[in-house]
Amino acid sequence: MKYFTNCLPIAIAALLSLQSFAQDTTTPEIVDQWRYTLRRPADGWQQPEFDDSSWKEGFGGFGTRGTPGARIGTTWTTKNIWLRKSFELKVVPVKPALLMHHDEDVEVFINGQAVASAKGFIGSYKVFPIEPTNQSVLRLGSNTIAVRCKQTNGGQFIDVHVVDAEDIPKLPEPKRNTKPFESELITQWGAEVTADNAWTEYPRPLMQRAQWTNLNGHWDYAITTIDQTDKPADWNGKILVPYSLESKLGGVQRLLDPSEALWYHRTFVLKQKTAGKNWLLNFEAVDYRCEVFVNDISVGTHIGGNDQFSFDISDAIQPGENQLIVRVEDATEAYQLRGKQVINARGIWYTQVSGIWQTVWLEEVPVDHIEDLVIGTSSEDGSITVETVTECDKNIEVIVKDGGSTVATLKGSNQATIKLKDAKLWSPSSPHLYDITVNLLDDADQVIDTVDSYAGIRTVGKAQDADGHVRFTLNGETIFHWGPL
Numbered sequence: 001m002k003y004f005t006n007c008l009p010i011a012i013a014a015l016l017s018l019q020s021f022a023q024d025t026t027t028p029e030i031v032d033q034w035r036y037t038l039r040r041p042a043d044g045w046q047q048p049e050f051d052d053s054s055w056k057e058g059f060g061g062f063g064t065r066g067t068p069g070a071r072i073g074t075t076w077t078t079k080n081i082w083l084r085k086s087f088e089l090k091v092v093p094v095k096p097a098l099l100m101h102h103d104e105d106v107e108v109f110i111n112g113q114a115v116a117s118a119k120g121f122i123g124s125y126k127v128f129p130i131e132p133t134n135q136s137v138l139r140l141g142s143n144t145i146a147v148r149c150k151q152t153n154g155g156q157f158i159d160v161h162v163v164d165a166e167d168i169p170k171l172p173e174p175k176r177n178t179k180p181f182e183s184e185l186i187t188q189w190g191a192e193v194t195a196d197n198a199w200t201e202y203p204r205p206l207m208q209r210a211q212w213t214n215l216n217g218h219w220d221y222a223i224t225t226i227d228q229t230d231k232p233a234d235w236n237g238k239i240l241v242p243y244s245l246e247s248k249l250g251g252v253q254r255l256l257d258p259s260e261a262l263w264y265h266r267t268f269v270l271k272q273k274t275a276g277k278n279w280l281l282n283f284e285a286v287d288y289r290c291e292v293f294v295n296d297i298s299v300g301t302h303i304g305g306n307d308q309f310s311f312d313i314s315d316a317i318q319p320g321e322n323q324l325i326v327r328v329e330d331a332t333e334a335y336q337l338r339g340k341q342v343i344n345a346r347g348i349w350y351t352q353v354s355g356i357w358q359t360v361w362l363e364e365v366p367v368d369h370i371e372d373l374v375i376g377t378s379s380e381d382g383s384i385t386v387e388t389v390t391e392c393d394k395n396i397e398v399i400v401k402d403g404g405s406t407v408a409t410l411k412g413s414n415q416a417t418i419k420l421k422d423a424k425l426w427s428p429s430s431p432h433l434y435d436i437t438v439n440l441l442d443d444a445d446q447v448i449d450t451v452d453s454y455a456g457i458r459t460v461g462k463a464q465d466a467d468g469h470v471r472f473t474l475n476g477e478t479i480f481h482w483g484p485l
Contacts, residue, residue, distance in 0.1 A: 027163075027164060027167050027169055028087065028088075028089055028093065028161075028162055028163060028164065029087065029088060030161055030169060030171060030172060031085055031086070031087045031161075032059045032060045032073060032172070032174065032175055033057065033058075033059055033060075033085060033175075034057070034058055034059070034060055034062075034074075034083050034084065034085040035052040035055040035056070035057060035083070035084045035085065036055055036056055036057075036058055036062065036074070036076075036081055036082065036083045036084070037052075037055045037056065037081075037082050038076075038078045038080065038081055038082075040080070040082075041055075041082050045082060045084070045146060046109040046112050046114075046146040047112040047144075047146075048111055048112060048142075048143075048144040050084070050146075052084050055082075055084070056179075057179075058073065058074030058177050058179070059073030059074055059174055059175040059176070059177050060073050060074070060083075060085075060159045060160075060174065061073055061074075061101065061157055061158060061159030061174060062074050062075075062076040062081055062083065062149075062157070062158050062159070063075070063076050063103065063155065063156045063157030063158060064076070064077060064155050064156055064157070065344060065346065066155055067103060067155035067156060067157040068123040068124070068155075069101055069122075069123050069124035069125065069157075070101065070103075070155075070157040070159075071159065071171060071173070071174040072157070072174060072344075073174035073175055073176070073177055074177045075177075075344070075346070076156065076158070077156070078151075079150060079151055079152065080148070080149070080150050080151070081148070081149050081151075081158065082146070082147070082148050083146065083147040083148075083149075083158070083160075084144065084145070084146045084147075085144070085145055086142055086143065086144050086145075087142075087143055087145065087162060088141060088142060088143070089138060089139070089140055089141065089143060089162075090140070091140070092135075092138045092139070092140065093138075093162075093163070093164035093165070094164065094166070095129065095164060095165040095166050096129075096130045096135055096138055096162060096163075096164065096165070097127050097128060097129045097130055097162075097163055097164070097165035098115070098116055098127070098128040098130065098160055098161070098162060098163070099125055099126075099127055099128075099160070099161045099162075099163045099168060099169075099171075100116075100118075100125065100126060100127075100128055100159065100160045100161075101122060101124060101125045101126070101157055101158070101159050102118055102121060102122060102149060102157070102158050102160075103121035103122070103149075103151065103155065103156045103157045103158065104119070104120055104121045104149070104150060104151055104152060104153075104156070105117075105118070105119050105120070105149065105150045106118050106147065106148070106149045106150075106158060106160075107147070107148045107149075108145065108146075108147050108160055109145070109146040109147070110130075110134075110137045110138065110143060110144070110145050110146075110162070111137050111138075111139070111143055111144055112144075112146075113134065113137045115130055115131070115134045115137060116128050116130070125159075125171070127163070127165055127168060129165055138162070143162070145160060145162065147160050176255070176257060176343070177255070178254050178255045178257070179253060179254070179255065180246045180253055180254075180255055180345070180351045181345065181351065182248075182253060183248075186248065190248070190249055193240070193249055195217040195218045195240060196217070198216045198217060198240055198241070198242065198243070198249075199216050199242055199359055200214060200216070203282070203284050203358070203359040203361055204282075204284075204308075205453075205454070206373065206375070206453050206454070207370070207372065207373050207451045207452075207453055208451060208452045208453070209363055209365070209450070209451055209452075210450075211363060211364050212361055212362065212363045213268070213361060213362040213363070214359065214361050215241070215266065215268060215324070215359075215360040215361055215362060216241050216242050216359055216360060216361075217240070217241060217266075218238045218239070218240055218241075218266075219238070219239055219240075219241050219264045219265060219266040219356075220235035220237075220238060220239075220264070220265040220266065221235060221236055221237065221238070221239040221245070221252065221262065221263060221264055221265070222234065222235045222236045222262075222263045222265075223236060223254070223256070223260050223261070223262055223263070224260065224261050224263065225259065225260060225261070226258070226259050226260055226261045226329060228261060229327075231263065231265070231293070231296075231325055231327075232263055235263075235265060237252070238251065239251060239252050239264070239355075241264070241356050241360060242284070242356055242357055242358050242359050242360065243357065244287070244353040244354055244355055244356070244357040245262060245354045245355045246351055246352060246353060246354060247353075247357075255343075255351075255352065255354075256328075256330050256352070256354040256355070258330075258331035258332065258333075258334060258343075261327055261328065261329055262327075262328040262329075262330070262354060262355050263325065263326070263327050263328070264324075264325065264326040264327075264328070264355070264356060265323070265324070265325050265326075266324050267321050267322060267323055267324065268321075268322055268324060268362065269320065269321055269322070270317055270318065270319055270320065270322055271319065272319050273314075273317065273318075273319055274364065276366060276367055277314075277364050277365065277366060277367070278312055278314045278364070278365050278366070278367055278369070279312070279313050279314050279317055279362060279363070279364055279365075280310045280311070280312055280313070280362070280363050280364075280365055281294070281299065281310065281311045281312075281313045281324075281360075281362055282308065282309075282310045282359075282360070282361050282362070282363065283302070283308065283309055283310070283356070283358070283360055284308050284358030284359045284360070284361075285305065285306055285307065285308065285356075285357055285358035286302065286305070286326070286328060286355065286356050286357070286358075287305030287306075287328075287330055287353050287354055287355065287357055288303065288304065288305040288328070288329065288330045288331070288332075288336050288338075288354075289301070289302070289303050289328065289329040289330070290302055290326055290327060290328045290329075291326070291327045292311055292324075292325070292326050292327075293323075293324070293325040293326075293327075294313045294316035294317060294322060294323070294324055294325075295316055295317070295318065295322055295323050296323065296325075297315075297316040299311040299312075299313050299316050303336075304337070305330075305336075305337065305338070305353070306337070308358075326356065328354065328355045328356075330352065330354040330355070332352040332354075338352075341353060365449065366440075366448050366449050368390065368391075368392040368394060368440065368448055368449070369390070369440065369448070369449040370388055370389070370390055370438060370440050370449050370451050371389045371390055371391065372388075372389035373386060373387070373388060373389070373438060373451065373453055374386075374387040374389065375387075375436070375453065375455050377455055377456065377457040377458060377459070378457070378459055379423075379425050379457055379458055379459040379475040379476065380459060380476075381419055382419055382420045382421070382422075382423025382425075382457060383417055383418060383419045383420070383423075383457075384400060384417070384418050384420070384434065384436070384455050384457065385415070385416070385417040385418075386398050386415070386416050386417075386418075386436065386438060386453075387414060387415045388414045388415070388416075388438055388440070389414070390414065390440065392440075394440050394441055394442065394448065395411060395412065395413070395440075395441045395445070396411070396412060396413065396414050396416060396438060396439070396440060396441065397409070397410070397411045397438070397439040397441055397447075398410050398411075398416045398418060398436065398437075398438055398439075399436070399437040399438075399439070400418055400420065400434050400435070400436055401434065401435040401436075401437070402424070402434055402435075407420055407421075407434070408420055411441070411445075420434075420457070423457050424457070425457050425458060425475050426456030426457055426458040427458070427474060427475065428479075431456065432456065432457075433454045433455065433456050434454060434455050434456070434457070435452065435453075435454050436452070436453040436454055436455055437450065437451075437452050437453075438450070438451050438452075438453065458474060458475055459474070459475055459476065460472075460473070460474060461473040461474075461476070463478065465478070
């Protein structure tokens, strides 16, 4: 009895080992990661030792969405594709077979030897037993499978796996290829973009201040699971802001999955904190949800991929070096505004845009400052109306200039309407603009804050012509409206 008790754990361990061994014998691991090329490769591409390092990487299967029975991991739309992948065999299956879905003609090689070929197409996965004369090509350890598929018409698909014919596995959901469409094409201006000149223009021309700091350039980036809320310990590399994660100019060209979060990191230096001044951190656009941290302090969140937003970071910054981190989520096809962006770009549907895709910048402002301007004009009386948005009860001074000459000045409340004598109207043939300066004044009429803007005096409307058709008007005159898509 003592002997039996002592041996029981050993017997159980042996049984579990045999069970594991049995599983290994019947079910080769499904490998979905391939190397592929769409151009005819050099001779010997079927051989295990062939150098395929220059081929693209993608997840199977390969083809076009909507093809019957297909599980698309990587889009393939050309006439020919060549595929290679490695897979491990702990035990060679007793009845080896290919689990294959092809459209159209296909050739399959294992370890350099042809083991199967088929003509035409099928609409679902089918088991193709490997002939006994070819079974010796399989070996313990690493094996290489190479596939060529040719397509001539309609939808297309190719996917191949080595299986045990008596234990056909259920294929997993295809992994999403994280690479967007890549092209060597680039404009002469795109080719000249660097971290030093990446969108250096002032980002808010309708309300300019003299003092601002551009934060575009190289940032660190990382991609984590969406449930990670602590900043990454390591960064994947550099991304060029303000170009999106998927873009060529951003330098990453990586699709963000809804199950992932995108992180950005950079530092900036503050020489000093001036009394009576606040610091605003401005983002022109981040797609789609984000949270911003300065020196590990959350300074705000924002939802929406197209609008500008700002955070007052005065309480979070310090003289010297400061850390800036942005965490982004972008579930493109979830309940959010996305235009024509989709997770799987095709046809008229566009590649998604994730992360920071417009300028990031800092500005120093007085505690009492101008927050926004709302400008309207009227061609009928040649007027410009400026509404100044502030959180303080201060007087406003509005100065209008034509070229270098001041043509009007008005002091008063936060809404001012200035009528110009002999006003020059804006039109496509004469796109005249007036420069506007808005000053926020203290009780002694001293300037607290200043912003520069501009306006073109014009009125847009509509009118019926002699035939009763509604026509577009500019400054009261009918104008032909070019409206190309």
